[in-house]
Amino acid sequence: MEKFIRHSGRVIPMNRANVDTDAIMPKQYLKCISRYGYGDWVFDSWRYLDPGDVDTPISQRRINPEFELNKPIYSSASVLLAQNNFGCGSSREHAVWGLRDYGIKVIIAPGFPDIFLNNCFANGLLPVRLEQQDVNRLFDLAESDHGLSITIDLDSQDLEFESQKINFKIDENSRQSLIKGYDSIEATLQQSKKIETFERRYFNQYSWLEVDLK
Amino acid sequence: MTKSLFDKIWDSHCVDTNENGTSLLYIDRHVVHEVTSAQAFEGLRAANRGPWRKGSILATPDHQVPTTQRNQGIAAISDGLARLQVKTLDENCNEHDILQFDLDDIRQGIVHVVGPEQGATLPGMTLVCGDSHTSTHGAFAALAQGIGTSEVEHVLATQCLIQKKPLSMRITVDGKLPSGSTAKDLILYIIGQVGMAGANGYVIEYAGTAIRELSMEGRMTVCNMSIEMGARAGFIGFDKTTESYLSGRPFAPRAALQQQALEHWLTLHSDKGASFDKEYIFNSDDITPHVTWGTSPEHVLPITGSVPTPSNLDETQRNQHERALEYMGLSAGMPLIGIPIDRVFVGSCTNGRIEDIRAVAALLDGKTIASTIKEAIVVPGSGLVKAQAEQEGLHEIILSAGFEWRHPGCSMCNAMNPDRLEAGERCASTSNRNFEGRQGTGGRTHLVSPVMAAAAAVSGHLTDARTLDQEE
Numbered sequence: 001m002e003k004f005i006r007h008s009g010r011v012i013p014m015n016r017a018n019v020d021t022d023a024i025m026p027k028q029y030l031k032c033i034s035r036y037g038y039g040d041w042v043f044d045s046w047r048y049l050d051p052g053d054v055d056t057p058i059s060q061r062r063i064n065p066e067f068e069l070n071k072p073i074y075s076s077a078s079v080l081l082a083q084n085n086f087g088c089g090s091s092r093e094h095a096v097w098g099l100r101d102y103g104i105k106v107i108i109a110p111g112f113p114d115i116f117l118n119n120c121f122a123n124g125l126l127p128v129r130l131e132q133q134d135v136n137r138l139f140d141l142a143e144s145d146h147g148l149s150i151t152i153d154l155d156s157q158d159l160e161f162e163s164q165k166i167n168f169k170i171d172e173n174s175r176q177s178l179i180k181g182y183d184s185i186e187a188t189l190q191q192s193k194k195i196e197t198f199e200r201r202y203f204n205q206y207s208w209l210e211v212d213l214k
Numbered sequence: 215m216t217k218s219l220f221d222k223i224w225d226s227h228c229v230d231t232n233e234n235g236t237s238l239l240y241i242d243r244h245v246v247h248e249v250t251s252a253q254a255f256e257g258l259r260a261a262n263r264g265p266w267r268k269g270s271i272l273a274t275p276d277h278q279v280p281t282t283q284r285n286q287g288i289a290a291i292s293d294g295l296a297r298l299q300v301k302t303l304d305e306n307c308n309e310h311d312i313l314q315f316d317l318d319d320i321r322q323g324i325v326h327v328v329g330p331e332q333g334a335t336l337p338g339m340t341l342v343c344g345d346s347h348t349s350t351h352g353a354f355a356a357l358a359q360g361i362g363t364s365e366v367e368h369v370l371a372t373q374c375l376i377q378k379k380p381l382s383m384r385i386t387v388d389g390k391l392p393s394g395s396t397a398k399d400l401i402l403y404i405i406g407q408v409g410m411a412g413a414n415g416y417v418i419e420y421a422g423t424a425i426r427e428l429s430m431e432g433r434m435t436v437c438n439m440s441i442e443m444g445a446r447a448g449f450i451g452f453d454k455t456t457e458s459y460l461s462g463r464p465f466a467p468r469a470a471l472q473q474q475a476l477e478h479w480l481t482l483h484s485d486k487g488a489s490f491d492k493e494y495i496f497n498s499d500d501i502t503p504h505v506t507w508g509t510s511p512e513h514v515l516p517i518t519g520s521v522p523t524p525s526n527l528d529e530t531q532r533n534q535h536e537r538a539l540e541y542m543g544l545s546a547g548m549p550l551i552g553i554p555i556d557r558v559f560v561g562s563c564t565n566g567r568i569e570d571i572r573a574v575a576a577l578l579d580g581k582t583i584a585s586t587i588k589e590a591i592v593v594p595g596s597g598l599v600k601a602q603a604e605q606e607g608l609h610e611i612i613l614s615a616g617f618e619w620r621h622p623g624c625s626m627c628n629a630m631n632p633d634r635l636e637a638g639e640r641c642a643s644t645s646n647r648n649f650e651g652r653q654g655t656g657g658r659t660h661l662v663s664p665v666m667a668a669a670a671a672v673s674g675h676l677t678d679a680r681t682l683d684q685e686e
Contacts, residue, residue, distance in 0.1 A: 015533070016530070016537070017534050027652075028630075031630070083530055084530075114380070184368060188371075188376065192372075195373060198240055202240065206478065208336075211467075212269030214312065
């Protein structure tokens, strides 16, 4: 996974609470068996005025000019500013793949649901939780005529913008994993001996669980 | 030391905890379906890895499968990509010698119906599945968590989940549910009180006499919707009800092992005096039949209520509320009873079990659905639920009332298959999410219990199942 240490980008404000993963990546795109290629479909029902499916050519879709992502001022933005509980609902990692493939690197909100948080970390996206009042402050700036550019430093855990600074905290394990960009499976497999020892003791105690279903 | 049920399960599965307070949690059971597993298996292949313990995995296709016919197996899936996805699950299970109930197997069905039905979900277990409704299995005093595809791959490869211990919440509902109220009304009410982000970062233990009195099917309905409050998991302590449900299930322990297991299972409850990070106590008298009016499960009210007015809300909430009303085609102040319905869906991992189908058949007996209903379907949660219902003759009552009797799958709950709403259509649905577009782009969902769905089908509009006969 690509390392995440510091990122600067334009902010897209999406001022609605409880944006669910069905809205971020609608069901018809969950038929794909690849991990990549979801960028054109992120927020599909809000972003386009016509219905789409995997085989609908994007060039033929009708763009919804009212939707945040489609406004020229937010084009090529890479920091999504959202309200509470962004990414709730279904566990579909396709939602994060869509955001990642679109070019989102950081999501700022007052709170996130747990499965979505883990899906972000697993794909090198940084979810930043801020106090509601700080989020409101950022919304005011991002929704203003000139928009907002921001720098996120994961080393110091600071957001820097317009000569201001907000400190944020993320779980240390997740921070290390983003900074180092390591393969978490490889890291766990380095503890294979511990898992094997645990397993022996565990099945010794709970022998009825040592069942091979097949 | 006094421990909660959660502490007990967590401690017995903790392989290691590092200096950051993050643990490796051992996983007993991995349940797999077609939509969130292909990329995980592909990841294993690319890294030249295999499953750590293939015998811990149970797979079945459910999300994409058609419910109208089954005799052609995978070939009957009309959408080429969906067909490829189900075929990919088949191939991955064959390649790794994983137990799969495929489309031709009578045991196929919705993962969260099949696992418990087979006794593959056992008390004290940790269980994961790449699906947010995995919390269902918590009804068996298990720690059952929904995970993303990267975590599915991680569990396949290592049999562990990397996790910081979540906070714990206890929700106690004492008393007896009022007559006509069901487990679905109970959980809809709780979601309305706690809110859809109210349990982010928590696991929930459900307790109290109203919970204890529920059947295993009812408990599964309650635990199923824990995720609609953001909870990592929802569970209920072990008792006689759990024990009798499990007895004789194919993968449940037998004879001497059963005795040994039972000794452990009897410890699977929170000790007196155990502490929780947050507590809610509700009174069961308030839990009348409920229905959702908006686009979030927290947008819920008693059926006797009216669509609420967005006063006393902050700006973000008011915007969401107004947006929900616009999407749903409703206006503030409208009584919920009388809202006309186009389609009715009974099924899903929330309400696709035998008890749900019995409740629907009991209400429909001798009645027919309104002529204005475009389609009403009952989709059993598994092939075995379907067979059981047919053995009891329930399908005949359901068919003669004008419902369709389908083959098992997720169906119209997620609309990843041919069962879906058209734009603007309104559905009384026993599923779990009323998000925009959830049941089909532009579709409008009202979440209800199975009896309330059946009553809506008979009336042609949302109605109070308790007074349906007076209405006629």
